[in-house]
Amino acid sequence: MIARLSGILAEAGVDHAVLDVNGVGYLVQASARTLGAIGPVGGAVMLFTEMQVREDAITLYAFGSAGERDWFRLLTGVQGVGGRVALAILSALDADELGRAVAGGDKAMVARANGVGPKLAMRIVNELKDKVGAVAIGPAGTMPAAAGGAAGDALSALANLGFRPAEANAAVAAAADELGDAATLDALVRLALRKAAK
Known part of the structure; x- marks a missing residue:
């Protein structure tokens, strides 16, 4: 799986970009x-990525932060939400707004995105509320990864290791609280893994 790309922005469109990485052009869909x-x-650009493989296509989605990618993973886990719809939601709402909408059960806020009707918005809010949970949503209604930095990278690392978003969020948040703002990525991941294993 391709987790991130660093290179030169060769082309940008309405819903995609082409990133030149050492002479290879990667077409990525993005919000x-x-x-x-x-x-x-x-x-120069560094983008987090998520690759989806289907019978008829291999698509690479790109994100400016690990937090946005984590929301994409959550959204595409909801029945009826494909990559394009997830990107439409992430185009309409930032991670903070999406976190507040899920926490507050605000389906109207989610329905602001193109291609999202009231029924789908309700399903998204209901399913994500259960998956994200109160532990994963901070005081401002955001997931820790929305802030980016070492906490976002640590959350992404745990997600790549197979931890569920709520577990990863809880472990990284606990580790960040214990280690403080100056914690390195390595220290955060090690402590978060120990906390997740308990």
Whole structure:
């Protein structure tokens, strides 16, 4: 699986970008939010990625933060939400707004995204509320990964190891509380793994 790409932005479209990594051009689908933040063509870019393999296609999705990628994974785990719909939701709502919508059961907020009707919005809110849980949502309604940095990278590492989002969030949040703001990624991951194993 391709977890992230670092290279030069070769091309940017309405819903995609092409990233040149050592002469290989990777076509990635991305939210309007990510595309708006990656900078001009010709600039250096690092994007988190998620690869989906289907019978008829292999698609690479890109994100500006590990937190956005984690929300994408949660969203695509909901029946009826494919990659395009998940990107539409992430284009309409940032991680903070999405966290508040899920925590508050606000289906109208989720339905603001293109292609999301009231029934699908209700399913998304109901299913994600159970998966994310109160532990995973901080005081401002965000997942720890939304802040990025070492905590976001640690959360991504645990997710890549197979931990459920709620477990990973709880373990990383506990580790970050214990170690403080100056914690390194290595220290955070080690302590989070110990806490998740308890």
